Amino acid sequence: MRYLRLSHAVLAVFLWCAASFAFTGTCFVAYDEAAAELHRSRVREELSELRRTFQTELDKGESLARLKNAAAVLSGYKTADSDVSAVSVFDFPTGKTLFGTRSSRVGGSVPVEWYEKCRVTDDIFVHGEKDGKVAGTPIVNSFGEKSGCAVVEYKTDSYETGREAMMAAAFRSASSFSAVGVLFFGLLALLFFFKRQPRFSFLNRPLYRRSAFGILLLFVLLATPAAVTSVFSSFEAVLKGAIANKAGVVAEIVRARVSKAAESGLPFKSLQSVEPYLDGIRRQHPEISFILLTDKSGRVLYESGSAVQAFESDATTGKVSLRDGFYNAAEPVVAGGKTEGWVQIGVRERFVREKIF
Amino acid sequence: MKRFSSFLLSFFVFFGAGASLRAQEEDLSLPLKKVYMVFWNGCEEACRGFQDYLKAVRLPVEVSVRDAGKDKEKLREFVEEIRKTPPDLLVTWGTLTALEMLGPERESLSDRYVRSVPAVFMVVSQPVESGLVSGLVTQGRNMTGALHLVPAAEQLQLARQFIPFKRLGIIYNPEETNAAVTVEQIKSYAPLMSFETVDRRIPLKNGKPDPSAIAELVDELAEQKVDLIYLGTDAFMNANRRLLAEAAFARGIPVFSASESAVRSGDALFAFVHRYYNVGQLAGQKAAKILWEGLSAYDIPIEPPQRPLFVVNMETAAKLNVYPPFSLLSGADVVGIPERSGE
Numbered sequence: 265m266r267y268l269r270l271s272h273a274v275l276a277v278f279l280w281c282a283a284s285f286a287f288t289g290t291c292f293v294a295y296d297e298a299a300a301e302l303h304r305s306r307v308r309e310e311l312s313e314l315r316r317t318f319q320t321e322l323d324k325g326e327s328l329a330r331l332k333n334a335a336a337v338l339s340g341y342k343t344a345d346s347d348v349s350a351v352s353v354f355d356f357p358t359g360k361t362l363f364g365t366r367s368s369r370v371g372g373s374v375p376v377e378w379y380e381k382c383r384v385t386d387d388i389f390v391h392g393e394k395d396g397k398v399a400g401t402p403i404v405n406s407f408g409e410k411s412g413c414a415v416v417e418y419k420t421d422s423y424e425t426g427r428e429a430m431m432a433a434a435f436r437s438a439s440s441f442s443a444v445g446v447l448f449f450g451l452l453a454l455l456f457f458f459k460r461q462p463r464f465s466f467l468n469r470p471l472y473r474r475s476a477f478g479i480l481l482l483f484v485l486l487a488t489p490a491a492v493t494s495v496f497s498s499f500e501a502v503l504k505g506a507i508a509n510k511a512g513v514v515a516e517i518v519r520a521r522v523s524k525a526a527e528s529g530l531p532f533k534s535l536q537s538v539e540p541y542l543d544g545i546r547r548q549h550p551e552i553s554f555i556l557l558t559d560k561s562g563r564v565l566y567e568s569g570s571a572v573q574a575f576e577s578d579a580t581t582g583k584v585s586l587r588d589g590f591y592n593a594a595e596p597v598v599a600g601g602k603t604e605g606w607v608q609i610g611v612r613e614r615f616v617r618e619k620i621f
Numbered sequence: 622m623k624r625f626s627s628f629l630l631s632f633f634v635f636f637g638a639g640a641s642l643r644a645q646e647e648d649l650s651l652p653l654k655k656v657y658m659v660f661w662n663g664c665e666e667a668c669r670g671f672q673d674y675l676k677a678v679r680l681p682v683e684v685s686v687r688d689a690g691k692d693k694e695k696l697r698e699f700v701e702e703i704r705k706t707p708p709d710l711l712v713t714w715g716t717l718t719a720l721e722m723l724g725p726e727r728e729s730l731s732d733r734y735v736r737s738v739p740a741v742f743m744v745v746s747q748p749v750e751s752g753l754v755s756g757l758v759t760q761g762r763n764m765t766g767a768l769h770l771v772p773a774a775e776q777l778q779l780a781r782q783f784i785p786f787k788r789l790g791i792i793y794n795p796e797e798t799n800a801a802v803t804v805e806q807i808k809s810y811a812p813l814m815s816f817e818t819v820d821r822r823i824p825l826k827n828g829k830p831d832p833s834a835i836a837e838l839v840d841e842l843a844e845q846k847v848d849l850i851y852l853g854t855d856a857f858m859n860a861n862r863r864l865l866a867e868a869a870f871a872r873g874i875p876v877f878s879a880s881e882s883a884v885r886s887g888d889a890l891f892a893f894v895h896r897y898y899n900v901g902q903l904a905g906q907k908a909a910k911i912l913w914e915g916l917s918a919y920d921i922p923i924e925p926p927q928r929p930l931f932v933v934n935m936e937t938a939a940k941l942n943v944y945p946p947f948s949l950l951s952g953a954d955v956v957g958i959p960e961r962s963g964e
Contacts (some may be wrong), residue, residue: 325666
């Protein structure tokens with residue numbers, strides 16, 4: 265302390281600022297990766313479900329070109345995801361669109377790039393377009409030959425807008441961090457400057473000097489976690505939209521499957537081995553903290569993951585509500601035109617924060 | 622205006638014709654092949670699947686369909702017709718048709734059968750056991766085939782996802798070779814898959830299998846505490862499957878069938894099957910390989926489609942209070958869905 269120079273303070277400020285930008289940059293990368301993964305996995309889930317649906321129809325001995333309710337199936341996917349601009353299926357031998365949500369496409373040939381990418385992949389392909397992206401997956405018949413290809417065209421605006429908002433938040437946060445550092449080291453420098461002045465000679469007393477240093481340190485120690493929390497919160501605010509979209513899509517897929525089982529005559533209250541299926545979904549989407557199937561009154565019938573921590577009840581009214589930091593998507597299970605129960609999907613909005621630490 | 626519309630018309634005709642011409646050119650770039658199809662009783666789903674496949678892949682083919690109308694004599698006439706004007710490929714439907722047209726392997730050099738034309742057979746339940754070929758993967762005859770039965774081992778494995786049985790009961794007619802072969806196959810898988818088989822033969826009465834013995838045999842299986850009864854492909858048991866189902870369901874034992882029709886009629890709870898349309902499509906794929914890719918028929922494996930379909934009767938499930946697991950149901954063909962009662 266005795267040998268502190270201005271150059272030391274400048275160096276300390278520089279290091280502090282560098283650390284601030286490095287920290288917010290790391291956080292940005294983690295959140296950006298999470299946002300991209302939420303987007304990617306959502307499209308992957310939609311395509312996998314589309315492929316499964318069409319392949320089941322092929323296994324039933326239907327010809328892809330003659331499927332009856334295909335257009336209705338596709339429009340369901342478009343409605344469930346606001347980023348999806350069109351869903352279609354094209355015939356593999358001819359390369360012509362068999363059905364799709366964009367009627368102008370039906371009967372026409374698909375772009376060569378789509379066809380080629382679908383030809384070479386066994387899983388999922390992604391192709392960049394002028395105003396978004398296209399993801400597709402081959403539909404394979406019961407003897408392993410490609411019969412067609414399911415294609416989802418989606419806008420990337422929401423992801424790009426979110427990314428820009430996160431970049432802005434990252435810059436703001438790094439600047440605020442740096443400002444805290446500048447303030448701390450500036451005040452420290454002032455302290456050493458004034459203690460040399462005869463008017464402030466009392467600052468040379470160890471008690472005053474230490475107290476002043478202690479107050480400044482305390483300020484930094486309190487400000488740093490607050491600033492870190494504010495960085496996370498600003499990123500999480502941006503991520504909320506992507507989380508809601510993803511949870512909605514997964515809830516819709518689970519709803520469709522459970523509703524189909526109930527429609528088929530499986531009693532909703534005694535679904536055999538539904539929990540391993542729900543566990544499988546949670547394993548594929550680690551941000552989902554719980555999936556519940558409840559009856560109409562909200563009583564939990566099947567559970568994957570723990571939902572206890574996501575809800576709190578009001579001591580006076582007994583009303584149950586979602587805790588701060590959780591997002592919940594709910595879709596009704598309908599069979600025979602009647603609501604049998606609900607699919608509840610809970611996502612921890614702070615899952616990236618937990619991953620960083 | 623008139624001149625303008627005639628210009629538009631000629632424009633569209635020109636380009637439209639060009640487009641269709643291009644499509645035709647693609648088809649005509651390959652040589653036209655003649656396929657001769659023989660059916661035992663009319664062109665059904667497998668026949669439709671075969672033709673749809675060749676149509677979908679746009680291969681130039683001229684298909685002649687011959688229907689025996691369940692008359693063996695007609696099959697002889699078809700052999701003569703092929704001898705006079707040989708096609709590029711012969712396609713047969715069913716075991717009997719294949720044996721009558723192509724002959725068993727031990728008589729493969731006989732002039733009685735078609736010898737010079739490559740062949741694809743479909744819907745033959747046991748081509749090796751019936752003597753048509755010596756093996757499914759490697760064999761020396763100029764033929765290949767698309768099978769419709771899910772292999773017994775696969776059926777058993779899939780069935781265990783639904784009912785994790787420890788004891789499997791089988792009642793069969795020993796007079797039918799196919800049935801006896803299937804039972805032996807299942808018995809050989811039992812120790813590998815950790816289950817026991819309890820099999821009972823239908824006794825003969827006046828030299829014929831006695832259907833009245835079925836209920837008694839089911840009782841014996843129930844005493845042996847079987848968890849599941851397997852209904853194979855033998856004609857006798859399938860003709861009397863209602864008796865089997867009534868006796869088994871009365872004792873709360875589910876029946877698992879090798880064919881779909883028993884599930885549809887409610888005489889079995891579930892089956893794992895390949896639809897005939899898909900079998901026909903697979904035969905179409907094999908035909909395309911022989912005709913346009915130049916592969917020899919004996920180099921193409923004889924096989925069923927890869928993905929079996931789970932067929933379950935929900936009315937029977939409700940009756941037995943044995944419901945399929947959620948994982949199987951999502952890719953299933955569900956039949957006999959009970960009407961929903963109003964709440």
